[in-house]
Amino acid sequence: MPHRRLQLIFNKVFLISQPISANFRGNMKEYNFSEIEKKWQEYWEKNKTFKTHDDFSNPNKYYVLDMYPYPSGAGLHVGHPEGYTATDIVARYKRMKGFNVLHPMGWDAFGLPAEQYAIQTGTHPALTTNKNCDTFRRQIKELGLSYDWDREINTTDPAYFKWTQWIFIKLYNTWYDHETDRGRSIEELPIPQDVIKAGDDARKEYIDSRRLAYYDNAQIWYCPSCRIVCANEEVLTDGSHEKCGHKVVRRNLKQWMLRIPYYAERLLRGLEKLDWPEGIKEMQRNWIGRSTGAEVDFKVEGHDDIIKVYTTRPDTLFGATYMVLSPEHPLIGKITSPDRLGEVQEYVSAASLKSDLDRTDLAKEKTGVFTGTWAVNPVNNKKIPVWVADYVLMGYGTGAIMAVPAHDERDFEFAMKFGLDIICILSPDITDAEQKARIISGRECWSGDGIYVNSSNSDLGITLDGLDVEEGIETITRWIEQRKLGSHRINYKLRDWLFSRQRYWGEPFPVIHWDDGRITLTDEKDLPVTLPDLEVYEPGDSGESPLSNATEWLYVTDSQGRRGRRETNTMPQWAGSCWYYLRFIDPKNDTEIFDSRKEKYWMPVDLYIGGAEHAVLHLLYARFWHMVLFDLGIVSTVEPFMKLFNQGMILAFAYETATGAKVSSDQITEKDGRFFNKETGEELRQIVAKMSKSLKNVINPDDVVKNYGADTLRLFEMFLGPLEATKPWDEKGIRGPANFLARAYRLIANSENITDGQEDPEVLRSLHKTIRKVTEDIEGLRFNTAISAMMIFLNTALKKEKITRESASVFARLLSPFAPHLGEELWQLTGHEGTLAYEPWPVAKEEYLKEDVFECPVSVNGKMRFKIELPVDLPQEEVRKIILADERARKWIGTAMPKIIIVPNRIVNIVI
RNA sequence: GCCCGGAUGGCGGAAUUGGUAGACGCGCUGGUCUCAAACACCAGUGGCAGCGAUGCUGUGCCGGUUCGAUCCCGGCUCCGGGUACCA
Numbered sequence: 001m002p003h004r005r006l007q008l009i010f011n012k013v014f015l016i017s018q019p020i021s022a023n024f025r026g027n028m029k030e031y032n033f034s035e036i037e038k039k040w041q042e043y044w045e046k047n048k049t050f051k052t053h054d055d056f057s058n059p060n061k062y063y064v065l066d067m068y069p070y071p072s073g074a075g076l077h078v079g080h081p082e083g084y085t086a087t088d089i090v091a092r093y094k095r096m097k098g099f100n101v102l103h104p105m106g107w108d109a110f111g112l113p114a115e116q117y118a119i120q121t122g123t124h125p126a127l128t129t130n131k132n133c134d135t136f137r138r139q140i141k142e143l144g145l146s147y148d149w150d151r152e153i154n155t156t157d158p159a160y161f162k163w164t165q166w167i168f169i170k171l172y173n174t175w176y177d178h179e180t181d182r183g184r185s186i187e188e189l190p191i192p193q194d195v196i197k198a199g200d201d202a203r204k205e206y207i208d209s210r211r212l213a214y215y216d217n218a219q220i221w222y223c224p225s226c227r228i229v230c231a232n233e234e235v236l237t238d239g240s241h242e243k244c245g246h247k248v249v250r251r252n253l254k255q256w257m258l259r260i261p262y263y264a265e266r267l268l269r270g271l272e273k274l275d276w277p278e279g280i281k282e283m284q285r286n287w288i289g290r291s292t293g294a295e296v297d298f299k300v301e302g303h304d305d306i307i308k309v310y311t312t313r314p315d316t317l318f319g320a321t322y323m324v325l326s327p328e329h330p331l332i333g334k335i336t337s338p339d340r341l342g343e344v345q346e347y348v349s350a351a352s353l354k355s356d357l358d359r360t361d362l363a364k365e366k367t368g369v370f371t372g373t374w375a376v377n378p379v380n381n382k383k384i385p386v387w388v389a390d391y392v393l394m395g396y397g398t399g400a401i402m403a404v405p406a407h408d409e410r411d412f413e414f415a416m417k418f419g420l421d422i423i424c425i426l427s428p429d430i431t432d433a434e435q436k437a438r439i440i441s442g443r444e445c446w447s448g449d450g451i452y453v454n455s456s457n458s459d460l461g462i463t464l465d466g467l468d469v470e471e472g473i474e475t476i477t478r479w480i481e482q483r484k485l486g487s488h489r490i491n492y493k494l495r496d497w498l499f500s501r502q503r504y505w506g507e508p509f510p511v512i513h514w515d516d517g518r519i520t521l522t523d524e525k526d527l528p529v530t531l532p533d534l535e536v537y538e539p540g541d542s543g544e545s546p547l548s549n550a551t552e553w554l555y556v557t558d559s560q561g562r563r564g565r566r567e568t569n570t571m572p573q574w575a576g577s578c579w580y581y582l583r584f585i586d587p588k589n590d591t592e593i594f595d596s597r598k599e600k601y602w603m604p605v606d607l608y609i610g611g612a613e614h615a616v617l618h619l620l621y622a623r624f625w626h627m628v629l630f631d632l633g634i635v636s637t638v639e640p641f642m643k644l645f646n647q648g649m650i651l652a653f654a655y656e657t658a659t660g661a662k663v664s665s666d667q668i669t670e671k672d673g674r675f676f677n678k679e680t681g682e683e684l685r686q687i688v689a690k691m692s693k694s695l696k697n698v699i700n701p702d703d704v705v706k707n708y709g710a711d712t713l714r715l716f717e718m719f720l721g722p723l724e725a726t727k728p729w730d731e732k733g734i735r736g737p738a739n740f741l742a743r744a745y746r747l748i749a750n751s752e753n754i755t756d757g758q759e760d761p762e763v764l765r766s767l768h769k770t771i772r773k774v775t776e777d778i779e780g781l782r783f784n785t786a787i788s789a790m791m792i793f794l795n796t797a798l799k800k801e802k803i804t805r806e807s808a809s810v811f812a813r814l815l816s817p818f819a820p821h822l823g824e825e826l827w828q829l830t831g832h833e834g835t836l837a838y839e840p841w842p843v844a845k846e847e848y849l850k851e852d853v854f855e856c857p858v859s860v861n862g863k864m865r866f867k868i869e870l871p872v873d874l875p876q877e878e879v880r881k882i883i884l885a886d887e888r889a890r891k892w893i894g895t896a897m898p899k900i901i902i903v904p905n906r907i908v909n910i911v912i
Numbered sequence: 913g914c915c916c917g918g919a920u921g922g923c924g925g926a927a928u929u930g931g932u933a934g935a936c937g938c939g940c941u942g943g944u945c946u947c948a949a950a951c952a953c954c955a956g957u958g959g960c961a962g963c964g965a966u967g968c969u970g971u972g973c974c975g976g977u978u979c980g981a982u983c984c985c986g987g988c989u990c991c992g993g994g995u996a997c998c999a
Contacts, residue, residue, distance in 0.1 A: 278916080278917095279915095279916050279917065279993085279994080282915070282916060282994085283915090283916085283993095283994060283995085286915070286916095286994080286995065287994095287995090289998065291998075291999085293999080309999080310998095310999070311999060312998095312999065313999080324999090366997085389997095390997090391997045391999095392997080392999075393997075393998070393999090395998085396998045396999075397998075397999065400999095401999050402999085403999085404999090408999070409913090409997085410997050410999075411999080413997090491998080491999095492998095493998055612993080612994090615994080616994090719924085719925090719936085719937070720924065720925085721924060721925055722925085725918090725925090726918095726992075726993090727924070727925090728923090728924075730923075730924070730938080732923085732938060732939070733923085733924060733937065733938050733939090734938090735937085735938070736924095736936080736937040736938060737937080739937090739952095740936095740937085742952095743952095746952095784924095784925075784926085784936085784937095785925095785926070785935085785936080787936080787937090788925090788926075788935065788936035788937075789935095789936085790936095791936055791937075792935080792936070795936095855932085856932095857931080857932040858932095859931080859932075859979090859980075861979075861980080862931090862978090862979065862980040862981090863980090864931095864932045864933095867932075899979070900979095901931095901979050901980080903931060903980095906931055906932095907931045907932070907980085908931095909931080909979055909980060910979090911979045911980085
């Protein structure tokens with residue numbers, strides 16, 4: 001087989017030494033990324049290079065955190081390395097700046113997919129979870145991310161969720177003191193005398209009604225497909241479950257709830273101080289939904305009851321022509337007139353069957369019934385009818401409204417449909433006379449500003465006529481309070497947080513329900529309450545958790561022989577992620593949640609990077625828990641995350657037909673920049689879309705690492721565009737960063753290019769410019785332009801075909817946060833030993849940046865015409881002389897006497 | 913509907929926030945190397961006109977402020993995200 005031998009020799013000589021491109025360039029050393037990356041990953045692991053020490057003597061600490069992943073079976077997708085590389089660059093940079101850096105990683109490993117898989121196959125979710133974590137860990141390590149793996153945590157580990165349960169107990173044993181505006185231990189709750197007199201049960205009830213965590217009947221969303229209850233936040237606006245997309249239904253079940261609205265005001269105010277994207281803050285503000293207005297009491301004709309309404313526009317009271325109660329309003333039964341009772345009951349029960357979807361989307365068409373009862377408008381003592389309609393929600397305000405059809409779109413629509421009075425009391429500030437006339441006559445709704453009309457009652461001493469809206473609200477609110485008809489009031493949209501799930505794979509509640517109806521919590525010293533092993537993971541049809549099948553685990557008897565049953569619900573996935581950032585501080589501590597000295601040192605998180613999809617839920621819940629822990633003196637900062645940054649989504653190409661039907665990416669063939677369906681030959685349009693299994697356009701980072709190396713992948717993802725932008729993944733572009741790294745290696749690894757003398761002045765200036773740019777850009781998280789600056793430097797150095805050892809070592813350090821493996825390799829090649837991870841970050845020297853002349857652009861009438869070399873800081877008069885003497889300028893000026901605008905060291909503009 | 917973002921070459925994106933529009937990269941064109949190709953290297957590359965110097969034009973659209981506008985103001989169009997009977 002002579003051929004084969006030849007082939008082998010050929011390979012040895014020509015191929016193996018040139019791994020990236022099978023070419024031959026004499027003795028030139030070429031970039032072999034897989035060898036280099038393997039070498040340094042082993043080095044870091046063996047030397048525990050990135051182990052973080054709780055070195056309190058270094059006052060400069062930096063806690064940089066990723067949103068830890070749910071380890072799905074599919075492994076990483078290219079979106080993960082984006083955020084992880086960003087934080088890794090910052091972590092490595094800060095280490096070199098002398099900071100003590102905490103940069104940990106862990107797993108948000110409770111969750112539905114592992115349980116779904118258990119239902120199908122009987123595999124214990126813990127097995128699935130561990131397997132997935134192993135895959136994620138391997139993939140993340142292959143990216144060269146500098147985590148301290150000794151701090152790895154896993155939310156499903158009993159040693160971790162012991163403390164999740166511990167926090168739940170704290171929540172249960174905390175009440176909110178509105179006087180001092182903070183959460184306090186339930187033992188400090190003052191009990192009113194009358195409650196004490198009423199006995200033990202009343203006292204218990206009183207206390208329970210104040211706890212931040214409580215157990216109660218709740219109208220909740222239930223997903224029949226997942227057989228799970230959902231938090232309001234998990235139900236999309238079209239009434240479908242965000243996890244599975246199936247429609248959810250209403251159920252009434254006993255559930256654990258958390259009183260997050262008590263913290264609404266502080267959660268809102270706290271946003272001001274945070275360095276978060278404005279958009280995210282705005283989303284949280286909207287979610288909290290603060291509004292100011294007034295509660296106003298309306299007397300009901302023929303009854304002692306009053307109807308309390310909440311309104312943000314008490315100033316429109318004179319225009320209130322009817323009232324509406326929500327179908328769930330408790331007064332309906334009492335005040336409905338006997339002749340209307342049947343119809344009203346029918347409407348109420350129909351409404352209760354409707355999903356919120358029907359009550360919102362479809363209900364652009366308003367429905368409602370008259371109760372036969374009248375209320376009295378307190379500003380003019382006019383009788384106004386009381387209706388029931390499902391456009392009023394029980395969960396907001398008081399569940400009842402005063403309707404002002406002339407100035408509220410919803411009320412207007414309703415009034416038009418049922419022929420109710422529409423009285424305009426606000427003359428709009430518009431010029432369109434026809435529209436104005438329609439509004440004044442009540443034929444059109446006006447919700448904008450204006451001047452009051454028909455808004456006075458001298459008998460009651462109130463007039464708004466002639467005022468503007470701001471004055472009007474102030475005047476009427478004062479009047480209402482004086483007359484004791486109601487009071488100023490602040491309302492929030494934020495509701496109690498439904499905190500239990502009918503699931504197996506979550507944190508068990510440390511709770512026992514006793515036969516006598518009482519509830520006790522597990523003693524802290526008996527934590528964790530662990531999950532029992534099960535044969536069957538299937539939930540019950542009634543929405544009962546699979547834990548109700550674990551009979552041995554389920555039933556308990558106390559020392560008095562009282563029988564009880566453990567809570568079978570488990571906590572939602574948010575629970576573990578609400579505080580994981582705290583556990584990273586002291587992950588192995590089994591006597592405390594964490595050492596508070598360490599907490600004081602490391603907190604708060606200085607930089608938190610993750611996807612914007614967690615804008616409201618995770619980030620609001622975590623802030624809430626953190627504030628409670630702060631109130632209880634467990635943590636030292638009010639807010640957990642000082643700076644937040646959202647990386648944009650990475651999209652990928654997808655293909656669709658002329659009619660918009662999507663075609664899976666493995667069906668595509670490209671010809672001359674056009675795209676065709678392989679099978680049908682139909683021409684397709686290339687679009688960018690979210691990566692999804694169904695479009696088969698998911699990019700697997702493993703493949704990219706294999707083909708180009710981790711450093712190139714990291715660089716490419718950062719070079720794609722601004723971190724926060726949504727960017728399309730186009731594999732063609734990866735050659736840019738790949739070539740850059742190969743060229744850098746080629747320059748520095750080949751010793752004939754390295755000198756020990758004086759650096760070329762042009763290279764030196766370029767180097768210091770690059771140091772400055774890269775430093776600024778890392779601080780500002782502008783990695784794309786930092787990389788471009790390094791490319792510019794490399795191009796400059798390559799032109800000279802040589803570089804000093806010193807410059808090369810500076811470049812190695814600048815590059816290392818972005819491409820850490822190659823950075824280390826180049827550091828070694830420039831004659832250093834060990835790692836550069838803690839070598840000082842280069843500092844740009846002004847003396848090399850200074851230039852004495854610059855190319856000054858000269859524009860004529862604002863249009864750049866030519867450039868002229870000028871000394872820096874030349875006095876304006878001199879510049880003027882030079883410009884006027886220049887023949888290129890004279891060509892434009894001619895005989896005119898021009899005005900010359902000189903922006904020092906920047907531009908000259910000749911105005912003719 | 914409301915609230916936030918966006919819109920710059922064939923493509924991803926730069927532009928010190930009022931001062932040279934298109935950095936850097938991809939792609940493309942031409943060249944060197946090669947038997948040939950790939951790789952690598954060199955040169956060019958917004959559009960229109962011209963052999964050329966050069967000129968005109970150009971940052972979604974219309975208008976304004978300014979010596980000068982991708983940037984500020986007014987009015988639109990389209991795209992993305994959030995949210996929605998929250999009184």
